[in-house]
Amino acid sequence: MSLYSMMFLGMAPLGSLVAGALADRIGAPVTVALGGLASLAAGIIFARKWPSMRGPARELVAAQGMMQPQPRPEVNSPQG
Numbered sequence: 491m492s493l494y495s496m497m498f499l500g501m502a503p504l505g506s507l508v509a510g511a512l513a514d515r516i517g518a519p520v521t522v523a524l525g526g527l528a529s530l531a532a533g534i535i536f537a538r539k540w541p542s543m544r545g546p547a548r549e550l551v552a553a554q555g556m557m558q559p560q561p562r563p564e565v566n567s568p569q570g
Contacts, residue, residue, distance in 0.1 A: 513521040551557050 509521055509525065512524070548557075
């Protein structure tokens, strides 16, 4: 909880300070556009990495007993 508080509540003043200084130099509309582009780029990077993170995350959640482990696909394959 303290990490959450530090990251999301403590970083806002620092980010506002940087955004204000940048807006003073290049203008507020350009600063907002750069912030939007940075958010879009971060979202695209996260979306591209998401498939590789799902398996390990699912295993960690299952190891903590928060869900039942998924059966491997080859176990239920039809014979024929």
